[in-house]
Amino acid sequence: MKKTILTIAALSMGVATSQAALVIAGVIDGDLTGGNPKAIVLQATADIADLSTWGVGSANNGGGSDGEEYTLSGSVTNGQYVVITGNNESTTFFSTNFSGSNYLGFQSGAAGINGDDAIELFSGGAVVDTFGDINVDGNGETWEYVDGYSVRTGGTAGAYVDGNYSHNNGALDTLDEAAQAAALGGAFSNFNVVPEPSSTALLGLGGLALILRRRK
Numbered sequence: 001m002k003k004t005i006l007t008i009a010a011l012s013m014g015v016a017t018s019q020a021a022l023v024i025a026g027v028i029d030g031d032l033t034g035g036n037p038k039a040i041v042l043q044a045t046a047d048i049a050d051l052s053t054w055g056v057g058s059a060n061n062g063g064g065s066d067g068e069e070y071t072l073s074g075s076v077t078n079g080q081y082v083v084i085t086g087n088n089e090s091t092t093f094f095s096t097n098f099s100g101s102n103y104l105g106f107q108s109g110a111a112g113i114n115g116d117d118a119i120e121l122f123s124g125g126a127v128v129d130t131f132g133d134i135n136v137d138g139n140g141e142t143w144e145y146v147d148g149y150s151v152r153t154g155g156t157a158g159a160y161v162d163g164n165y166s167h168n169n170g171a172l173d174t175l176d177e178a179a180q181a182a183a184l185g186g187a188f189s190n191f192n193v194v195p196e197p198s199s200t201a202l203l204g205l206g207g208l209a210l211i212l213r214r215r216k
C-alpha cells in the first residue's frame with residue numbers, strides 16, 4: 001500500500017513540473033512590409049530534453065482554437081527562449097534581439113499573427129498556457145499588440161491572466177527595422193517568468209548558468 005501511494009505522488013509531481021516547463025513569453029507584430037517582424041516567443045522554466053511533445057497554435061481574429069498548428073523539436077535548458085518567427089524576413093530585427101545560445105529559433109505560419117490573435121501553447125496535445133482570448137478578436141482589447149508587442153512579466157502557465165504581461169500596443173508603429181529592433185530592446189533577455197514553487201531551485205541554477213554563458 002505504501003508503495004502505491006509513493007508512486008501516485010511521484011506521478012503528480014512529474015505532471016506539475018512538465019506543465020510549467022515552458023510558458024508563453026510574448027508576441028510580436030511589427031510594422032514593416034507584410035506586417036513584419038512577427039513572432040511567438042516562449043521561455044523554458046526547466047530543462048526540456050524533448051520538445052517534440054510541445055507545440056503552438058494561433059487562434060486568429062477571435063475564431064477560436066486552430067489546434068496545434070506547429071510542433072517544436074530539439075531541446076531547451078532552463079531559461080532559454082524559443083522564438084517562432086512567422087517567416088524568414090526581418091533578419092536584422094531578430095539577429096539584434098534573439099542571437100546567441102539563449103535562443104532557439106523556428107519558423108512557422110502559425111506565427112503569422114497581426115496583433116489581434118490569441119496564442120495557445122500545447123503539451124502532450126493539451127493546452128497548457130494561453131495568451132489572450134481565443135474567442136475574442138484582439139482589436140480594442142487590453143491584450144491588443146498591433147504594430148507592437150507584449151512581453152510576460154510574471155505568473156505561471158495556465159488560463160490567460162492579463163496582468164502577467166506588459167502590453168506595448170503600437171510601440172513599433174511607423175518605425176524602420178533598426179528602430180523596431182531598438183524599441184524592443186532587452187524585452188526578451190531577462191528571466192522574468194515566475195516558476196512554480198517546486199521549480200525555485202531550478203530557477204537559481206538556471207539563472208547562474210545564464211550569467212556564466214553571457215560572460216563568455
Ligand SMILES: [Ca+2]
Nearest residue numbers: 029030035147
Ligand atoms: Ca503589424
Ligand SMILES: [Ca+2]
Nearest residue numbers: 058059060066
Ligand atoms: Ca492559426
Ligand SMILES: [Ca+2]
Nearest residue numbers: 061114116117
Ligand atoms: Ca489576425
